[in-house]
Every structure is written in structure tokens, then in C-alpha cells.
Amino acid sequence: MKSPEIFDEALLYECYECARCTGSCPAAFAVEGFNPRNFLLTCLRLGLDAVVSDEKLWCCTTCHVCEDRCPQMLNVTDLLMALMNEAAKRGHIPDKVKAGTGMILHTGRVLLISKRVSEMREKFGLDPLPEIPVEEVEGILEKTGLAGLLG
Amino acid sequence: MAKRPKAGSHSRNRRKDASGEPLRIGVYVCHCGLNIDGSLDCEEVARFASTLNDVVLAKDSLYTCSNSGQEMIKADIREKGLNRVVVASCTPRLHEPTFRAACGEAGLNPYLFEMANIREHCSWVHLHDRKGATDKAKDLVKMAVARARFLEPQVETHVPITRKALVVGGGVAGIQASLDLAESGYQVYLVEKEASIGGRMAQIDKTFPTMDCSICILAPKMSEVGRHPNIELMTLSEVESVDGYIGNFRVRVRRRPRYVSKECTYCGDCAKGCPQHAPNEFDCGLSTRKAIYSPFAQAVPATYLIDMSLCLNKHGIVACDRCSQACQHKCIDFSQQEEFLDLEVGTIIVCTGSDVYDPSSLTELGYQRFPNVITSLEFERLINAGGPTAGHLIRPSDKKVPKTVAFLQCIGSRSKRSNPYCSNICCMNTIKDALLIREHWPDTKIYVFYIDIRAFGKGFEDLLQRARREGVIFIRGIPGEILQDDRTGNLKLIGENTLLSKLYQYDMDMAILSVGIEPRKDSAVVKRLLSLPSVADGFFMEAHPKLRPVDTPTGGIFLAGCAEGPKDIKDSVTQASAAASRANILMSKGKVTVEAITARINPDLCTGCGACSRVCPYGAILVDPEAKLAQVVEAACAGCGTCAPECKFGAIRMRHFSDEQILAQIDALAETGAKGKILAFCCNWCSYAGADFTGVSRMQYPTEVRIVRTMCSGRVDPAFVEYAFSKGIAAVLVSGCHPGDCHYINANLQTEKRIQRLWKKMARHGLDKERLQLAWISAAEGLKFSQEIQAMKEIVSGVTDEEIEKGIRAFSEKGQAA
Numbered sequence: 013m014k015s016p017e018i019f020d021e022a023l024l025y026e027c028y029e030c031a032r033c034t035g036s037c038p039a040a041f042a043v044e045g046f047n048p049r050n051f052l053l054t055c056l057r058l059g060l061d062a063v064v065s066d067e068k069l070w071c072c073t074t075c076h077v078c079e080d081r082c083p084q085m086l087n088v089t090d091l092l093m094a095l096m097n098e099a100a101k102r103g104h105i106p107d108k109v110k111a112g113t114g115m116i117l118h119t120g121r122v123l124l125i126s127k128r129v130s131e132m133r134e135k136f137g138l139d140p141l142p143e144i145p146v147e148e149v150e151g152i153l154e155k156t157g158l159a160g161l162l163g
Numbered sequence: 164m165a166k167r168p169k170a171g172s173h174s175r176n177r178r179k180d181a182s183g184e185p186l187r188i189g190v191y192v193c194h195c196g197l198n199i200d201g202s203l204d205c206e207e208v209a210r211f212a213s214t215l216n217d218v219v220l221a222k223d224s225l226y227t228c229s230n231s232g233q234e235m236i237k238a239d240i241r242e243k244g245l246n247r248v249v250v251a252s253c254t255p256r257l258h259e260p261t262f263r264a265a266c267g268e269a270g271l272n273p274y275l276f277e278m279a280n281i282r283e284h285c286s287w288v289h290l291h292d293r294k295g296a297t298d299k300a301k302d303l304v305k306m307a308v309a310r311a312r313f314l315e316p317q318v319e320t321h322v323p324i325t326r327k328a329l330v331v332g333g334g335v336a337g338i339q340a341s342l343d344l345a346e347s348g349y350q351v352y353l354v355e356k357e358a359s360i361g362g363r364m365a366q367i368d369k370t371f372p373t374m375d376c377s378i379c380i381l382a383p384k385m386s387e388v389g390r391h392p393n394i395e396l397m398t399l400s401e402v403e404s405v406d407g408y409i410g411n412f413r414v415r416v417r418r419r420p421r422y423v424s425k426e427c428t429y430c431g432d433c434a435k436g437c438p439q440h441a442p443n444e445f446d447c448g449l450s451t452r453k454a455i456y457s458p459f460a461q462a463v464p465a466t467y468l469i470d471m472s473l474c475l476n477k478h479g480i481v482a483c484d485r486c487s488q489a490c491q492h493k494c495i496d497f498s499q500q501e502e503f504l505d506l507e508v509g510t511i512i513v514c515t516g517s518d519v520y521d522p523s524s525l526t527e528l529g530y531q532r533f534p535n536v537i538t539s540l541e542f543e544r545l546i547n548a549g550g551p552t553a554g555h556l557i558r559p560s561d562k563k564v565p566k567t568v569a570f571l572q573c574i575g576s577r578s579k580r581s582n583p584y585c586s587n588i589c590c591m592n593t594i595k596d597a598l599l600i601r602e603h604w605p606d607t608k609i610y611v612f613y614i615d616i617r618a619f620g621k622g623f624e625d626l627l628q629r630a631r632r633e634g635v636i637f638i639r640g641i642p643g644e645i646l647q648d649d650r651t652g653n654l655k656l657i658g659e660n661t662l663l664s665k666l667y668q669y670d671m672d673m674a675i676l677s678v679g680i681e682p683r684k685d686s687a688v689v690k691r692l693l694s695l696p697s698v699a700d701g702f703f704m705e706a707h708p709k710l711r712p713v714d715t716p717t718g719g720i721f722l723a724g725c726a727e728g729p730k731d732i733k734d735s736v737t738q739a740s741a742a743a744s745r746a747n748i749l750m751s752k753g754k755v756t757v758e759a760i761t762a763r764i765n766p767d768l769c770t771g772c773g774a775c776s777r778v779c780p781y782g783a784i785l786v787d788p789e790a791k792l793a794q795v796v797e798a799a800c801a802g803c804g805t806c807a808p809e810c811k812f813g814a815i816r817m818r819h820f821s822d823e824q825i826l827a828q829i830d831a832l833a834e835t836g837a838k839g840k841i842l843a844f845c846c847n848w849c850s851y852a853g854a855d856f857t858g859v860s861r862m863q864y865p866t867e868v869r870i871v872r873t874m875c876s877g878r879v880d881p882a883f884v885e886y887a888f889s890k891g892i893a894a895v896l897v898s899g900c901h902p903g904d905c906h907y908i909n910a911n912l913q914t915e916k917r918i919q920r921l922w923k924k925m926a927r928h929g930l931d932k933e934r935l936q937l938a939w940i941s942a943a944e945g946l947k948f949s950q951e952i953q954a955m956k957e958i959v960s961g962v963t964d965e966e967i968e969k970g971i972r973a974f975s976e977k978g979q980a981a
Contacts, residue, residue: 028577029614030573030640030641031659032642032658034640034658034666040666041657050664077643078643081527081643083578083580083581084578084579
């Protein structure tokens with residue numbers, strides 16, 4: 013199955029599997045089985061379904077190095093991000109990602125601000141972190157649909 | 164402005180030809196197997212043709228170009244008394260000569276033959292619209308018949324050919340072409356930009372697949388060039404300008420001074436004392452040379468030269484004379500000046516070769532940052548006995564013999580970031596290089612990182628298998644990046660082995676980037692000087708990719724070697740011999756037939772105003788102010804027709820592309836459904852060929868367009884465009900070669916001026932300017948042609964009946980008055 017709003021299949025055919033993307037990918041070296049080239053090939057040969065259910069998809073750090081080096085100038089990172097979006101729509105969000113995103117939804121921050129962080133800021137003469145209007149953040153994320161995706 | 168008289172439309176339906184003989188037109192519709200009949204109804208087209216006035220017979224046949232097809236036409240001419248023949252089949256660029264010859268053999272003047280292109284311009288571009296394609300083919304046949312009514316017999320003239328040839332570029336292709344022609348007895352001028360002939364082949368160590376020593380097999384040929392009585396070798400020389408035409412080119416060559424006379428014995432004493440050093444270009448900068456130097460040991464001519472940009476003696480002031488002191492034969496002459504040489508030649512062979520891709524922009528590979536990352540050409544110099552290391556394989560950082568060597572394939576090839584094409588030679592070159600290392604340093608571990616190995620030639624696969632057997636390791640997957648250990652200079656290659664889907668990290672002592680071939684940086688100059696078209700990649704385009712692979716579209720100019728496209732030595736030599744043979748055929752005939760399409764001036768109408776002479780790109784029209792008369796120099800006229808629209812008095816008649824013929828075509832196409840049609844004027848050399856290429860590539864576009872061929876867009880008289888609008892045609896495309904690429908030097912600049920004026924005029928009449936389009940489409944831009952027609956279809960669909968009426972009113976006054 014292909015999903016034309018996600019990527020242009022004709023473009024994917026331009027990939028000739030030189031593997032510069034995977035060879036350049038910092039995530040590929042950190043996570044065994046995370047392989048941008050393989051994701052592209054799988055999309056083309058086995059369809060979207062085979063890719064979006066793969067939790068490793070979410071290891072992409074969106075550093076865009078693969079795109080910089082792709083000889084065919086394919087937007088590899090954009091494609092991976094589109095695949096993550098599609099996966100999210102289908103409910104395939106890894107628990108850790110869900111937890112992290114939930115943090116933003118409920119606290120407005122990616123990380124919990126520990127007492128130690130506050131102390132360090134004070135030590136370096138930085139202002140205390142401002143209060144986050146959590147309700148406003150929630151409202152925005154409600155409207156963007158992120159809140160809904162997290163279910 | 165008094166516009167010249169035009170033949171009225173009533174006379175465009177004439178039933179008799181100029182000699183008063185009733186017209187008897189035969190129409191032949193070719194099926195071309197299924198090439199035409201597969202997407203349109205040929206029988207139906209033939210039936211339609213038989214209903215046209217003056218058509219006495221119309222037939223369809225399977226292959227009209229076959230012997231039996233030609234015999235059928237000849238028999239009909241003789242038995243049915245045909246005096247015009249129309250064949251609806253492929254492009255006239257392919258078979259017009261065939262059918263003209265057949266007509267001639269049957270006693271009909273070849274210029275009474277006309278072709279309708281229903282293959283490249285119809286069946287192949289409308290594969291899925293049988294009705295639309297059939298209707299268009301009918302129109303094209305009707306237009307051809309209309310034009311045929313006005314065809315006139317012509318007599319071709321012959322022009323003598325200078326039996327001398329110019330070869331541009333002294334690489335192996337230029338050397339071979341020069342030797343072949345010289346051996347055939349022709350005087351050859353070989354112009355080489357560098358100080359020695361030899362080209363890229365002289366730099367290479369061994370050749371694949373036979374592992375011959377490159378310079379060992381090249382050097383004897385180089386010296387043969389140097390001493391051949393029929394070859395005048397000009398080094399440090401460049402072509403400055405080219406005038407003339409097939410058989411009669413006038414070439415000006417600029418020769419830079421060498422500052423060392425021919426008496427040089429190549430002893431090298433001069434260079435020993437020279438205080439100035441520079442990187443040696445021949446060794447890719449891996450060694451140094453002096454300001455006075457020889458390019459390489461086997462150089463021809465074997466004469467030293469002085470690099471004046473480096474020498475301490477500038478502007479004739481001698482500040483250092485160590486070289487001339489050292490020279491026992493007193494060969495050094497600081498007073499030498501640049502000189503210009505004027506040559507007259509009949510044929511030109513372009514062998515300007517190629518450059519290698521510079522991988523510096525691929526920063527992840529570290530070329531020029533890491534000393535042990537080198538290119539394949541640098542490697543050739545490193546491993547060459549005549550090179551900077553006397554053939555010992557060492558790596559640049561610490562001069563140690565590398566124990567592990569990596570080759571990276573497709574660097575600068577097959578990529579949108581560099582060159583999109585395959586460079587042809589790099590796979591085999593790498594395999595050869597790998598085997599060379601294996602031969603001399605058998606303990607070296609050799610890795611080849613590739614995407615696809617293309618071992619397509621004779622003996623190539625054997626060599627690949629030999630490399631595999633001998634332990635060269637082939638890994639599928641190009642490294643994503645190369646890192647350097649700054650302490651040791653060792654390299655780490657990081658990537659993925661795609662066959663195992665496993666990541667790898669290899670430590671290597673040296674990495675060789677197998678760089679691709681690209682057009683020479685100055686090829687644009689050659690292109691402009693000789694009006695050569697090039698393909699999108701920048702390589703020069705052949706006249707026909709299969710059947711005229713070494714001819715250029717310009718008569719008398721041929722191609723050989725990498726200037727035409729990346730290729731190996733064998734192919735370059737083959738092509739060079741082919742080009743020499745093609746030039747030989749022309750020159751041995753001693754004369755060339757000039758198509759009878761040149762301009763004729765009617766002295767009764769000419770006022771000698773000279774407007775025509777001012778736009779002629781060839782200066783072929785001479786004006787006699789006293790007699791108030793212009794005259795065409797037939798041998799110099801190329802038949803572009805740019806002069807004709809300029810004449811206010813209608814005194815210029817373009818033979819075979821006359822006003823009546825073109826207006827008759829417009830009439831025929833406007834007869835039915837004009838308001839939905841596009842009239843496209845295409846020049847023979849670029850846009851018509853481009854439209855042919857669209858067909859050959861089976862790119863699809865709307866059926867509304869009807870093409871009228873002219874030799875040059877300069878022939879397109881604004882009156883033709885106005886006439887088309889007056890007949891209610893929705894849109895007009897005028898197309899030609901790109902500015903600077905015009906087959907007729909710069910005739911298309913006149914086209915642009917005229918279209919600009921027409922746009923202004925249209926605006927004055929309140930007409931939609933979009934209805935007239937001007938497009939530059941080269942012979943290689945098939946896609947652009949189809950896109951242009953797509954875009955025009957959009958425009959046509961927006962043209963209202965009211966707008967059409969406005970156009971008819973705006974221009975019909977002239978149309979009727981004429």
C-alpha cells in the first residue's frame with residue numbers, strides 16, 4: 013500500500029541503494045537495526061504497513077546528514093518524519109516517545125525541572141525558569157491534534 | 164509601413180503548377196509496421212488524402228521506405244504521371260534523402276517531394292488517443308499536400324571541398340584521427356592547447372583489460388604525429404575563430420609562445436639552473452617542475468617550454484638568464500610572441516576530451532583535507548614508473564607503503580549532487596588498479612566499495628573475475644564518510660554493506676576516489692566557436708545516436724573521444740578512426756552538394772535598401788548601391804531565410820521554404836477547428852529535432868499542435884504569425900535554437916526581435932500576448948518541447964471565441980488585402 017500524501021513513490025525509485033545514508037547515520041551506529049536505506053527499500057517493496065509498525069523508526073534524530081549526502085538528493089529525513097507521523101496516526105507510538113510527548117502535554121516541558129537544575133541556574137546567575145501556562149500548551153496541542161494522537 | 168504583397172488565399176488553392184501543368188499529387192501513408200498504425204488509422208488517413216484536391220492517388224503501405232515501397236512510388240510517378248509526391252511517415256530528418264532519391268530516379272525533380280511527419284510528431288507522442296492522432300495525421304497530410312502544390316523543381320549546386328582537415332585536441336582520439344587522415348594523404352592541422360600531445364592517456368599507467376603500458380603504446384603514435392609530413396602539429400595553440408561552412412572552413416588559431424626554439428635537444432640542462440618551482444600539472448601536482456620544463460619524458464614535440472607566469476623575466480626584461488646560459492644550442496628566446504595562424508580546411512574533427520571530477524565538494528570524503536585520500540588519476544601518477552615516486556606505491560602522508568587500500572566507486576558519477584551519468588570507465592579502471600597493486604605488492608589488502616560494477620566490454624568480465632579470484636574484496640555500499648586519525652594519518656571508512664544489511668567500519672591506510680569524467684571546463688568555448696549542440700550533460704551531441712554517431716549536426720564537423728561522452732581508450736580510437744573516415748569520404752569526393760534552399764532575389768522588386776544584408780549572419784548578401792540591387796553569394800548563403808522577413812518589398816524568395824508554401828500550410832491547418840489549434844514553427848536543427856526527440860522518447864503531449872518546419876526560426880516572418888491569427892488559429896509557437904547555439908551563427912537573435920515587436924503589436928490590438936510564445940528548445944530537449952506544448956494547451960483552453968474574433972479582426976485586413 014502506498015500513501016501518496018506521505019511521499020512520492022517515483023522519487024523513491026531514484027534510490028539506487030548506495031547506502032551513503034545509513035553509512036552517515038549516527039542513529040544507525042547507536043541502534044542496531046535502524047537503517048534509513050532499509051526503511052526506504054521496505055516502503056517501496058513491502059509497503060508502508062511494514063515500516064510504520066517498526067518502533068525503530070523513531071530512532072531518527074532528524075539530523076539531516078543523510079539528506080546532505082544522498083547522491084540522488086532524496087529527502088530521507090523528511091520521509092522518515094512523514095513515516096513517524098503516519099505511524100502516530102495509526103497508534104504506533106513507542107511508549108517512551110509517548111511518555112516524553114505526554115510530558116510536554118501535561119507540564120509544557122520535555123524534562124522535569126529538578127531542584128538541582130534550579131540551583132545550578134541560580135549559581136550561574138540565570139533567572140529562574142518561567143512558569144509554563146500549562147493549560148494554554150494543552151490547548152495548542154489539543155488543536156494540533158497531538159493530544160488526540162496520544163489518546 | 165508598406166508591407167510587401169502576399170499571395171492571396173485564392174491563389175493558394177491553385178490547381179496547376181508554375182509551368183501550367185495540372186497538379187497530379189500522389190500521397191503515401193506509411194504504417195511503419197505498428198509504429199504509426201499502432202496509434203492511428205493509416206487507412207483512414209489515406210482515404211482522407213484521396214479526397215483532397217489534386218490528389219490523384221493515395222495509398223497506405225506497411226513500410227514505404229522499403230525497396231518495394233520506393234519501387235511503388237517510382238512506378239506511380241512513371242505510370243500515373245505524378246508530378247508531386249507526398250509521403251506521410253517518419254521525420255524528414257531521417258528519410259527525406261531516401262525518398263528524394265527515389266523521386267529523382269523516376270525522373271521527378273527531388274524538390275517536388277514533400278513529407279508529413281506522422282510518426283515522431285504524431286503516432287509516437289499520442290500513443291493513447293487514436294482518434295486525436297488520426298485527425299492530426301489527416302491535418303498534417305493536408306498541410307503537406309498544400310505545401311506540395313507550391314513546390315518547384317530546384318537544381319542543386321556543388322561546392323568544392325578543401326582537401327585539408329583540422330583536428331582539435333591531441334589526445335589519443337586526436338592523434339588517431341590525425342594519423343588516419345594524414346595516411347590517407349590529406350594535410351592535417353592538429354591543434355593542441357597543452358605543450359605536448361598525448362592527453363589523458365599519457366598520464367595513465369596501464370590500460371584495461373589487457374594491462375598494456377599506456378605510454379608504451381601511445382608514445383610511438385605520438386612521435387609518428389610529430390614526424391609525419393602531412394601533419395602540422397600546433398601545440399600551445401587554441402582555435403580562436405571559425406568561419407565558413409562544410410568543405411570551406413576558415414580557421415584562425417592562436418599560438419602561445421614557447422620561448423624555446425625547435426632546435427631544443429631535450430637535454431634538460433636549462434631546467435637544472437632554473438630557480439622557480441611550481442606544482443607539476445602532469446603529475447596532478449604530486450611533484451614539482453621548474454619555470455622552464457618539459458611536460459613529460461615522452462612529450463611531442465620534444466621541446467622544453469617556459470611558463471611565463473612563473474619565469475622571473477617579464478615583459479621582455481631579462482632578470483635571470485640561467486637557462487639560456489645553460490643551453491648549449493642557444494634555443495632560448497625570450498622575445499617570442501604570440502602569433503595567429505589562418506588556416507583553410509574542408510573538415511574539422513573535434514577531439515577536445517574531458518576533465519576529471521573534482522571531489523573536494525564532497526566534504527564527507529575528506530579529499531584535500533586528508534592526504535591519504537586521493538583520486539584515481541592521482542593514483543595513476545603514483546603508480547606510474549614515470550611518475551613522482553618512480554612507480555613505487557606510497558601514501559602521501561608518510562611515504563609508507565599502504566597495507567590496506569580502499570577504492571570508492573561512482574565518485575562524481577550517477578549523482579544529482581555531481582554528474583548524473585555513469586562515467587563508463589571507472590569500474591574497469593579500479594579493477595585494473597586493484598590488480599596492479601596486487602601484482603606488485605601482493606600482501607596489500609584491497610577493498611572496492613561499489614554500487615554496481617559495470618563490466619560490459621570485451622574482456623572486462625574476465626578481468627573482474629580475476630580480481631575476485633586474486634582476493635580483491637568487493638563490498639556493496641559506498642562509505643557515508645571517511646574519518647582520519649590525525650596522529651597516524653590512517654583512515655576509517657564508515658558505511659553499510661547492503662548485501663548483509665550490516666554496518667561496517669574499516670581502517671584503511673589509503674583511499675582512492677574513483678572519480679568520474681566530465682566535459683572540459685572550456686567546452687562551452689568550443690561549442691560556441693563551432694556552433695555545436697550539446698546534450699544536457701554538457702557533452703557534444705552527435706547527429707544521430709545510432710546511425711551518425713561521429714557526425715555533428717553541422718556538416719563537415721565530426722566528433723571523437725570523450726568530447727562526445729565518457730569512453731575508454733579503445734572506444735576513443737574507434738571513434739577517431741570513424742570520424743577520420745567520415746571526413747575522408749567528404750574530402751575524397753572533392754565536392755559537396757549544397758541543398759537548393761538558398762535565397763534568391765527578384766531584381767524587379769529589389770530596391771537595394773540593404774536591410775537583408777544587415778541581418779545575414781554570413782554576409783552573403785552584397786548590395787550594389789549604384790545599381791540599387793542586392794545579390795546573394797550562393798556559396799556563402801546557408802539558406803536560413805533570416806533575410807526574407809526583413810525585405811519590405813517581397814523581393815527575396817527562399818527556395819523550398821517560400822512564403823506561398825508556408826502560407827499554404829497555415830491555410831490548410833486553419834481550414835477546420837482553427838480555434839483549438841496550435842501552430843508551431845520549429846527550426847530544422849534544434850526545435851524540430853527536439854520535437855523528433857520527444858517522439859523517439861515517447862513523451863506524450865496534447866494533439867492540438869501542428870508543426871511547420873523552417874530551416875531557422877529566423878525564417879519565421881511576423882506576417883506568417885499575423886496570418887495565422889487572422890485565420891483564427893488559437894496560439895502560435897515560434898521555436899529555435901538557444902541563443903548562442905544557433906545553427907546559423909546568430910540568426911535567431913532576429914527572431915527574438917521580431918517576436919518582441921509582434922508582442923507589442925498584439926498588445927496594441929488588445930490581444931492576449933500569451934497566444935504567441937517564443938521558446939528556445941535544443942535538439943536534446945525533448946522533454947522541454949512536450950512541456951511547452953502542455954503549457955500552450957493550457958493557454959489555448961483559456962482563449963475565448965471573442966479573443967479569436969479579435970485576432971481575426973486585428974490582422975485580417977492585411978490578410979484580405981494581400
